[in-house]
Amino acid sequence: MNIKAEPLTAAAFAPFGDVLDASGAPDKIINAGLCGRYHDRARLEFSDGRAGISIFKAEPRSLPYICTLLERHPEGSQAFIPMSADPFLVIVAPDDGGKPGLPRAFLTNGAQGINLHRGVWHGVLTPLSAPGLFAVIDRIGPGANLQEYPLSAPLAVHL
Numbered sequence: 001m002n003i004k005a006e007p008l009t010a011a012a013f014a015p016f017g018d019v020l021d022a023s024g025a026p027d028k029i030i031n032a033g034l035c036g037r038y039h040d041r042a043r044l045e046f047s048d049g050r051a052g053i054s055i056f057k058a059e060p061r062s063l064p065y066i067c068t069l070l071e072r073h074p075e076g077s078q079a080f081i082p083m084s085a086d087p088f089l090v091i092v093a094p095d096d097g098g099k100p101g102l103p104r105a106f107l108t109n110g111a112q113g114i115n116l117h118r119g120v121w122h123g124v125l126t127p128l129s130a131p132g133l134f135a136v137i138d139r140i141g142p143g144a145n146l147q148e149y150p151l152s153a154p155l156a157v158h159l
Contacts, residue, residue, distance in 0.1 A: 002064075002156045005089060005105040008112055016092040016104075016120045018042040020081060020113035042115035046076040049141015055083075058125040058132040067091055067155040070100045070121045071148045076139025080125065081113035083133040089157060090114055091123030100149055105157045121149065 006012060010019040018041060026036025044051055070093055082088060087110045093100035100121040108114070115137075116122050125134065139145055 001103075001153060002158060003103060003105050004158050005107040008090065008106040008108045008114070012104075013090075013092075013106060013114070015094060016122070017077070017117045018079075018115040020079065020115060021109075021111060042077070042079055043117065044077050044079070044115070044137065045118040046139045046141070047074075047118075048143075049076070049139045051137055052140035054136045054138070056080075056125055056132075056134045056136050058127050058134070060127050060129050060132055061089070063089075063128070063157070063159055065089055065126060065157040067103075067123050067151065067157060069148055069150050070103070070123055071146060072119055072121045073116075073138065073145045074119050074147060075141070075143065075145040077115055077118045078136065078138040079113060079115040081135040081137070082108070082110075082127075083135060084131055085110045086127065086129045088128055089123075089126040091126070091155070091157060092116070093121040095119065095121060100151075103155055107159065 027039040
């Protein structure tokens with residue numbers, strides 16, 4: 001299957017999670033007028049445990065990107081915040097009876113992060129250039145929080 005990556009927008013990504021960016025006017029001006037606060041931009045969810053911040057360093061991928069595996073985290077949301085101003089690819093799919101449905105791909109603009117809602121099928125972290133550094137906010141706690149689904153046919157993502 002071939003799909004075309006579309007620009008990441010809050011409206012298009014809403015069924016899968018939240019777009020983290022500083023578009024539009026800030027919700028509040030703080031720090032003696034020197035900082036705009038874009039308040040509460042992600043719905044973090046955890047069944048138990050706590051939120052933790054980790055750093056991921058992923059190898060850059062090239063396009064077309066061949067995706068062979070989707071995964072999801074049933075116990076908590078997962079946010080990816082790039083630590084460099086480089087676009088990255090996001091592959092997601094709705095749930096279809098316990099397996100991934102029709103996938104979609106999004107391309108960030110280099111100044112966006114994402115928060116995947118709990119249980120959303122998604123591809124692995126896919127930076128398109130080095131250094132591939134991300135701050136990741138997700139559930140830290142006991143029990144299994146990863147379900148993987150190998151795709152029967154590879155998915156090719158193009159721009």
